Amino acid sequence: MEKIMVEKSPKLKGRVKINGAKNAALPLLAASLLGTEDIILEDVPKLKDVEIMCEVLSSLGAKVEYLDRNVIKINSADIHKYETSYELMSKMRASFLVMGPLLTRLGKTKNSLPGGCAIGTRPIDLHLKGFRALGATIDVDHGNISAYADRLVGDRIYLDFPSVGATENIMMAAVMAEGETIIDNAAMEPEITDLSNFLNKLGADIRGAGTSTIRIKGVKKLGGARHLIIPDRIEAGTFMVAAAITGGDIIIENVISNHIKPIIAKLKEAGCRVYENGDSIRVIGTEKLNAIDVKTLPYPGFPTDMQAQFMALMTLCEGTSVAVETVFENRFMHVDELKRMGADIKIDGRSAIIQGVKNLTGAPVKASDLRAGAALVLAGLVAEGVTEIDNIYHIDRGYDGIEEKFANLGAKIWRQEF
Structure with a gap:
């Protein structure tokens, strides 16, 4: 059985190329x-x-x-x-x-x-x-x-x-x-x-x-x-959030910016700088993240497949953030795992209220689904200590070589057999 291990990492920097969707x-x-x-x-x-x-x-x-x-x-x-x-x-x-x-x-x-x-x-x-x-x-x-x-x-x-x-x-x-x-x-x-x-x-x-x-x-x-095949807008969004959550500076290549307008808008609201340049996007994080609200909707609204990754980001935003899930009724299963890492999240029906905390702590967690797994990787990048992610077959269903790509940006991440 394999797990993905993530240790608190420095600010991620570099370039990453996005795969087909x-x-x-x-x-x-x-x-x-x-x-x-x-x-x-x-x-x-x-x-x-x-x-x-x-x-x-x-x-x-x-x-x-x-x-x-x-x-x-x-x-x-x-x-x-x-x-x-x-x-x-x-x-x-x-x-x-x-x-x-x-x-x-x-x-x-x-x-x-x-x-x-x-x-x-x-x-x-x-x-x-x-x-x-x-x-x-x-x-x-x-x-x-x-x-x-x-x-x-x-x-x-x-x-x-x-x-x-x-x-x-x-x-x-x-x-x-x-x-x-x-x-x-x-x-x-x-x-x-x-x-x-x-x-x-x-x-x-x-x-x-x-x-x-x-x-x-x-x-x-x-x-x-x-x-x-067109570039994967959700993979692109995941690495954009990685730049934001670590306060890093990442150039994401092979993207169509029109496909990720809601993600760009929300990262700017959080205080990040986002620069579009043809088929690449540069995201520069900030020391202080502003609280943001997201509401998932069918395209061209905010994608439900980015809700979990943004919730990982929201756990460290200053103040109170709200995530409203309107597409799938059972898409908050990552909340309990983020709470194991020290997040302050309350669920009210289809809404999650996230009170920003100063830091997260590494813990053994489980990927309940594909995007929840990505959210736990993002949280692990900034959590004190080591985060041990189980059920990673979910992550492998949607991310091609996720550890290698993150490691090339400076992340402390590896796959380990147990």
Whole structure:
């Protein structure tokens, strides 16, 4: 069993390059099931979740090959299997994204209910609502979901909530449906736009991605393409907070600043200096952090995937900060772990009230989910003594080489077997 150990570190300084986005890579890999020629994805992060998705594709008959550490070639010309195993589906929620491509490509699909981080209820009803609107018949039996259709026909679909996963799954199902599909109240995340750009390279006809209304005209067949995945805005945000919490000076390379406007704004509110320069951002910390308030919202609001990291920062802000979580109802599991390190946090429903403390203390803690794990690493950088983080498989699901990147900035961090 491995743990990540973090010792109080000096102010972090230097440069760090951000990988391709995990939350873009997974739907792009799922979408590769739609192509009938070679697909090459570049800047794919080396993550456990990516590994699992590649296993899913292989299990369905796709040929998956690493051309380089971060370059994957997929050929789905001969896929014929439409059922994914419970073992693979239970490991990761994003594996459910193969349902849309299989439904439109093969006319049928069977999946078990998806797994993933336990951060709250994330029902798949909106995915199924979209499939039904396109003409699919859905059967749910003992934890398995089957969908089948002789043909899919475009329709107008309104999402009750701008779900990222549902938007992606419906988009992929609609690309080869007859006629036009319109998704209203669609998610607007950059990862949706990246998926749309990729599908259009394959031969799809999608317009409006990045807005709340997406229009998809069905085509007969999709081919192949080469595609560079967008930078990971959450990984970028995590290193931006690292500069702030340690009072450091970090240049974060390979970023799209438009994707992280709320993070930039909140760090400036906290008293940090942030400089944007093309595809890089420089964050310079401050000796005295101002209290800030954040409220998570769907994009372009403050991302729920940055709430835990900002809460680690808030524990050291002077005064009282408030974090309001509106996206997932169970995303404060990191609070008890931060309190073990000396944080002063009170929970009131979906709000966390954080009273800044002078310092944190290293302690044995557990990563309850992916972003909670990142928050504990950040807290460990400034905590007196050593912080011992368990359940680090969560962290490995979303950060490619997190210890190496932090160590290169001067952090005292290492992985240790127990």
